[in-house]
Amino acid sequence: MDHKATRELLLEAYQALLTRFGHRQWWPAETPLEVCVGAVLTQNTSWNNVTLAIANLKVARALDLGALYQMEQDTLAGIIRPSGYYNVKAKRLKSLVAYIVRVYNGNLERFFDQAVTHLRSELLSVNGIGKETADSIILYAAQKPIFVVDAYTKRVFGRHGIVPLESDYDSIQEFFHRHLPKDTLLFNDYHAQLVAVGHNHCKKRPICKDCPLSTVFSGHMG
Secondary structure (H helix, E strand, O other): OHHHHHHHHHHHHEEEEHHHHHHOOOOOOOOOHHHHHHHHOOOOHHHHHHHHHHHHHHHHOOHHHHHHHHHHHHHHHHHHHHHOOOHHHHHHHHHHHHHHHHHHOOOHHHHHOOOHHHHHHHHOOOOOOHHHHHHHHHHHHHHHOOOOOHHHHHHHHHOOOOOOOOOOHHHHHHHHHHOOOOOOOHHHHHHHHHHHHHHHHHOOOOOOOOOOOHHHHOOOOO
């Protein structure tokens, strides 16, 4: 397909998901810092577990850059225990917070107030921050346009032959950047819609019956 046809197909798919699931209002957080914390904690766990861990942080009055920076890593690990892999995640969270405090004097707005490529490079330089986590922070906390790719993105578009099944993170992200308008709100909700269809239909063992994308992608199977 050429660029125009691909863009139309991707936007049609988004509209079908939006019609089925409604606007997802993602990322559920009260502050940009809470988004950052959630992006680290959600690695290899369910969002329900992240919610429990963040609730613990709020009870402990620890959802604050200064508090997180001063807190002992073992103490933090205990508080975020519901998120799983809590020792590893406490270390990663401490690394991210320490970077923002030391380089930007704890000013999250100044940290976010830079070009996407520079911000992404800095995030990826922090120990334990991978591409999906960095991009989630950029899109949902910094509110800058970057397409977040996760397992559902690859599965949905790979199964329908829109991207090769063996595609890596960067090539899938570049595909969306090339064919969609670079719009923060669109990227935000599109990713959330893909999570919704992944949870409900595009599981490891797919449930294709009544999937909102089945008619959209029919005729485009690769």
